Amino acid sequence: MVNIALSPLFHKNNHIIAISFKFDFAIKEYIKSVEGVKWSKTHKTFYIVHTVSNKQKLYQALRFKDWYVDYSALSSAKANIPKAQTKTLSIKLPYLEDSQQNNLEKFKKWMQQKRLSINTVNSYFEVTSFFLRYAQLKQQPITVRLVEQFNYDFIVRPNKSISYQNQCINGIKKYLDYIGTPLLSFDIERPKKPKKLPEVLSSDDVKNILDNIINLKHKTLLTLIYSAGLRIGEALKIRISDIDSKRMVIHIKSAKGNKDRYTLLSLKFLELLRLYYKTYKPKDYLFEGQNGGLYSTSSAQNILKKAAKKSNIKKPITLHTLRHSFATHLLENGTDIRYIQTLLGHSSPKTTMIYTHVSETSIRNIKNPFDNL
Known part of the structure; x- marks a missing residue:
């Protein structure tokens, strides 16, 4: 599997995300095609300016290829994210224990066997990873209260979108389904999306x-x-x-x-x-x-x-x-x-x-x- 590593850098008075990978021409051409990605001669790496929208755009592009993305360096680099561009969290999540990481990988394979789309599998895998690391930090069993706390700390407080919030809830519920926990006790209400009319061209x-x-x-x-x-x-x-x-x-x-x-x-x-x-x-x-x-x-x-x-x-x-x-x-x-x-x-x-x-x-x-x- 292709491995992509994302890490924070400071370049030309800008906070950037460095994109590292083992050289392969096809990977290089794909990375270059992502809007906003540039090459730094100084650091000898591809990069994109570190903003919330750019990070989401980059994640989406990499997920589309079903590559493994290591963004742990970004998660722990609070000081390298400009406050004017995004609201950072003061919580630093621990790495998952080996047994939990293995279980998470099995969860991913289980979703693939259910024939969920690549984007859905990667999204649910990502949000579940965050949630399990959060549960490990709190040292609490999975309860409605823990899900609500996670929802507030990682979605509401950083002012993430309603779509992302629904995605997180869906991902956690899918994981509960996987481990055989009754879903009836986790009746978490999803926020309603604002009803906006689509843009239409003549x-x-x-x-x-x-x-x-x-x-x-x-x-x-x-x-x-x-x-x-x-x-x-x-x-x-x-x-x-x-x-x-x-x-x-x-x-x-x-x-x-x-x-x-x-x-x-x-x-x-x-x-x-x-x-x-x-x-x-x-x-x-x-x-x-x-x-x-x-x-x-x-x-x-x-x-x-x-x-x-x-x-x-x-x-x-x-x-x-x-x-x-x-x-x-x-x-x-x-x-x-x-x-x-x-x-x-x-x-x-x-x-x-x-x-x-x-x-x-x-x-x-x-x-x-x-x-x-």
């Missing part, structure tokens, strides 16, 4: 973005995400055999919730795809990295960011905005909400109904009472 904005991408591979990838309404992870895992040009559908396999589905294959996209295939000749995955394997999520996000800037789009957008726009444009064109739910792979129609709140067509058709005065 059809003209999407066209401008795609027109401003010159690289054929980049254009094909972003066009696929929009024209099929895909999550970025789904787009990057598509294989050549998943494209069915006879039925004009794309087979999305083992998507969120480990579910398969079919979505639309655009005729215009198919023309672009054939040109891309003749040029790049991918062997397995439709979009492969420079040295084979999956293409980088962060690279795809950078492509969109640059194209949006060229298109003079000011609103904050991500790759998921293209998926939101696909769904909204279908709704505005009169597509039944149930079909949209199927194409997006939503389990509940409530998730899909959010697009009725951002559809311009439905809003424009409402007569404003002021106009009747």
Whole structure:
């Protein structure tokens, strides 16, 4: 397994995270592709400025590759984190005893056997590790009270997101399930996420973005995400055999919730795809990295960011905005909400109904009472 070590450094009057690994060209190219990562000639290491958002971005990129990440040096380096950038904790967690560490590794394998996604396994493994180290520090058995204390010290006090808080609770509950502890006695209430409407681009904005991408591979990838309404992870895992040009559908396999589905294959996209295939000749995955394997999520996000800037789009957008726009444009064109739910792979129609709140067509058709005065 690839081992990545993260450690704190001070470089050019900045607190940074140094990224160390045994040299491998493919690893080096992937690390370089992460947004914000730079090379230090002074320290002979890759690094990223030490902020909360950068750290989360780096963790996400490394988890995607399912590499082992040693960040113990960061956890114990309170003095090296700028107070203006993040709220640090005064608690220094002990290392797990060998027996607990071995049990934690077995927990990870147990989750993998349950066929949980790589991201879910890594997230639950990480939060459970923190929780068990916290329990070892407090020298207390696992109780609701201990979980509540952990929740306050490591989530509420540092003002971490509601999504992360729910993730932690889910991870701890999954561990309790693994060790056979009755979950009924651990009925911990999850905080509700704020209900925010998604950012949506107009059809003209999407066209401008795609027109401003010159690289054929980049254009094909972003066009696929929009024209099929895909999550970025789904787009990057598509294989050549998943494209069915006879039925004009794309087979999305083992998507969120480990579910398969079919979505639309655009005729215009198919023309672009054939040109891309003749040029790049991918062997397995439709979009492969420079040295084979999956293409980088962060690279795809950078492509969109640059194209949006060229298109003079000011609103904050991500790759998921293209998926939101696909769904909204279908709704505005009169597509039944149930079909949209199927194409997006939503389990509940409530998730899909959010697009009725951002559809311009439905809003424009409402007569404003002021106009009747």
